Amino acid sequence: MTIVHTLQTVAIESLQALYNQSFTEKDFQVSQTKPEFEGNYTVVLFSLVKSLKKSPEVLGNELGEKLIKDHPGVFSKYNVIKGFLNLTITDNYLLDLLNKNYNDVSFGKHAINGKRMMVEYSSPNTNKPLHLGHLRNNFLGWSVAEILKANGYDVIKTCIVNDRGIHICKSMIAWQLFGNGETPESTGEKGDHLVGKYYVRFNDEYKKQVEELISKGISKDEAEKQAPLMQAAQQMLLDWENHKPEVIALWNKMNGWVYDGFDVTYKRIGSDFDKTYYESKTYLLGKDFVQEGLQKGILFKKEDGSVWIDLTDEGLDEKLLLRSDGTSVYMTQDIGLAKQKYEEYKPGKSIYVIGDEQNYHMKVLKLVCKKLGMPFADGIYHLSYGMVELPTGKMKSREGTVVDADDMVDEMIATAKHHTEELGKVKDFESHELQELYKTLGLGAMKFYLLRVDPKKRMVFNPEESIDFHGFTGPFVQYTYARIQSVLRKAGQWSKDNRQSQTDPELLPLEKELILTLEQYSQIIEQASTELNPSVIANYIFHLAKTFNSFYTEHSIANAENEEKKQLRLHIATMTANVIKSSMQLLGIKVPERM
C-alpha cells in the first residue's frame, strides 16, 4: 500500500475513533507538503471542519496526536498550520521500503486484473509515407498500451490500415501515367516514399488541369469534377470494387511497396501490433445491422433510398449510414469494424487513438452504437490528440509540405551522433555499440518530446528546438541512468564489504526526498492509466532524475561518510536506476548503460 493510501485509511480510522463519524477518502485531501513547511504529507482539514464543528487547530492537533500514537512506525512528527496538518514520515518506514524494493525491477507495477483492453492506433493510409503526426499517434498508442499492461490489463494492440479508396487510386493513376515503370528496386527509394511521390504528383497535375478548364470558362466546381485525372481515379475505384484483375494487380503491387516501407519505419521506431485489420476486408461490414436497425425503427429511410439515424434529441444532426445507391459510408464501416473487434476479443474497453479532428465523428459513432443497442458501445473511448503543427503552419500531405517520419528519425539520430562526438566521451566504444547508442538517444529524444505534452493539446513542433538535449528531455533522463550505472559498476569493483549495519543511519533531506519520490511510482502508473496520459509518466521521470542529480552532486556514494551510508546510497541509486528504466519503458524509450 502506498503512503498516501495508508494515510487516508489511517486517518479515516482515527476520525471514526475520535469523533464517531465515518468519512471516505473523498471527504478530505491528502497532498505532498510544500517545501517551505516541515513535513512530507499534508491532510487538508477545511472540509472536515464543518461536519465536526471543531476549529482546524483543535482538529489538527487531535488527529495528529492520534496518528503518531497509533502508528509510530509510519509518522514521527506533525505540525498544524492554519487548516493543514503536516506529517513527517519516519526514516525507518522509508528504509524498510528501500530494503524491500530496491532490486525489484517490477516495483510499482500492478497485479494482473483479468480485464482486457484494446488499443487501436497508427491507422495509416497506404497512399503516402508516415509523417510527424503519425509519430505522435504511434508513440501515444504504444505508450498507453504499455501503461495499461503495467496496471494489470491484458492489452491487444490493433491497427486498421486504410488500404482502399479514392486516395489510393490517385497514387495509382499518377504512377501509371508518369511513373515509367519505376519501382523501389529500380530507384532505391523506400516503397512508401515512392508511392507518396506519385500522390503529390497527382495533385500537382490535377491542379493544372483544373486551372486550364477554368481558364476555358468552366466553373470551379465543374472543373474539379471534369478534370480527366479525377475521372480516371474515380473509374479506377469502380474497377477496383468490381475486382478488375489489372487494377487489383496494380493495387496489390503498390500496396506491397508501401507495406515494405512501413515495416522498416515501424521496426525502427519500435511500433508493433497484435492484430492488423485491412479496410479492404472490413469495409463491407456493418450493412447487416442497418437492416436490423430499420426493422426496429431506430433508423429510417428517405425517399431516395438512403438510410439515416436521427440524433437531434442529443443535440446533434441526422447522420447518413447508407447512400441511396446502397453503399456504406465511413461511419457504417466503423460500426461494423467495432462489432467485429468486440466479437473477436471481447474487450472491456476499446481505445481509439485518433486525432481531435475526428472528435465529432467518434462521438457520433459511440452514440449510434448505443442507440443500436450494441453491447460494446459504452466501452468505446476516443483518445483524442491535438495536431502537430510546424512553426510555418499546418502540414499538408497533398502538397508535400510535411515533416516525413523517416527524415525526422534520421535527423534526430544524426543530432545524437553530433552531440556525442562533440562531448568526446565514447572513444572506447565499438562501432556497432555507437550506432545503437545514437539510435537510443535520437529516438529517445523524439519520443520524450512528443509524449511529455498532454495528448489533447495541439503542439508546435520546432525542428531546431526539439533536438535540444538539455533540460526536460529524454537524453537528460538517459544520462542520469548511465551515470548511475557507471557508479554502480565502479562501486562493485571497489568493495565487496557488505556487512550489515547495526543501527540504521539517519536520512539526510535529499536521501529522504529521493526515497519518497521513488515510493510514488506506483501511484503515478495508476494515474497515467486512469487518465490515459503518458505525459504523467514523463513529468514524473524528469522530476525523479532531477532529484537524483541534486543528490548526486551533494553526496558522494562511493566515498560516503561511512559504510552504512555507502550501502544506503548504493541502494537508493540502484532503485532510482530501476525505476527510471521501468518508467522509460512505459514510454517506449530505451536507456543506455553508458553514454
Next chain:
RNA sequence: GGACCGGUAGCUCAGUUGGAUAGAGCAUCAGCCUUCUAAGCUGAGGGUCAUUGGUUCGAAUCCAAUCCGGUUCACCA
C-alpha cells in the same frame, strides 16, 4: 451560426481534480570540474493565470458572459 477543445513567464509546457507565497525546461545573467560521467549542479531576474462578474473560509482550477485561436458540422475517408 451550432457543437467541442484550448488561452498560465520572452518561447515550450506542468499545476495532484477547490488549498499554503502559481512551478519546470529553454533563452538571459552570475557561480561550480586534481575526488563516483559537467548531456550535470547551485543561484538571480522574469506573472494582471485572456477579460469581467459570480459561488465561499479559500479560485489558475467551479459557474455565467465576453474576447482571441483551433477543430468540426458532406451521399469524402
